[in-house]
Amino acid sequence: MRLLLIEDDAQSAAYVADGLGARGHEVEIEADGQRGLDRALVEPFDLLIVDRLLPSRDGLVIVSALRDAHVDVPVLMLTALGSVEDRVIGLEGGADDYLAKPFALSELIARVDALARRRDPAPPIRLQLADLTLDRLSREVHRGDVWIELQPREFQLLETLLLQAPNVVTRTMLLEQVWRFRFDPGTNLVESHMSRLRAKIDRGGDRPLLHTIRGEGYAAFSA
Structure with a gap:
């Protein structure tokens, strides 16, 4: 995707741009709020990452101006203002997601991917990984030929x-x-x-599919 990062901290901007660039995204950086808004209003970006406190234009003002102009590009607000009240203000102001600093790069990337999927066609009804299948319509899960009963969560x-x-x-x-x-x-x-889910999914399987990534979170993949 082509992304615009509006961030006045050069070190933070380079860190984010390098991480997203390694995932194949094209990231352009603006350090000034007004210049970032001007570009976002006229250029075709797939997603914006906007700091809250910026020179010239506050991040909330940027998002509000975009929505007033009917620019519906997804916006991830990235800021040190991380209280519940700040998050509510950001989301109600038109941002699609809100991530407080300091943050894990893996979480930022996952949130960017999630916002991108919202603009894509609906995900398939049937999800599959190795011999594990999940039917989102019938809400049935199988590992091979074995039906696995799961609680809603x-x-x-x-x-x-x-x-x-x-x-x-x-x-x-x-x-x-x-x-x-x-x-x-x-x-x-x-x-x-997750412990209960892993016991049900990986018990009796040829190889584990649900993994704990130390210090980051969880992932599903076939080792």
Whole structure:
């Protein structure tokens, strides 16, 4: 994708651009809010990553101006203002997602990929990884010929991992996408559900498909 990163911190901008560039994206950087807005209004970008506090134009002003001009490009707001109230203001102001600094690059990449998929055709009804299949319509899961009974949260966890596969899905993303939490409850909620899910999915299989990526999150892939 062609992305515009509006970020006035040169070190942070280079870090993000290098990470996304390694994934095959074309990233252009603007350090000034007004220049970034001017470009976003006239150039065909697939996604914007916008800092909140910028010279000339605040990130919220940029997003509001784009929406007023009926520019519906996805916007990920990336900022040090990470309170719940700040997130609500950003999302209600027109941003599609909100990621607080400091952040893990893997989570940023996963969120960019998720926003890109929202603009793509709907994902397939049937998801498959090796001999594991998940039917999103019937909500049935099989490993080979064996039917696996999952609880609703377990099904949502597996669906999320397969939709992202083989990318890493962070704990924060799972809390938001599966439990709709905009905060970390400080419990082992994700870990306990993932442990039960892994026991059901990988038990008796030829090889494990659900993996813990230390310090980052979880991923589904065939080793």
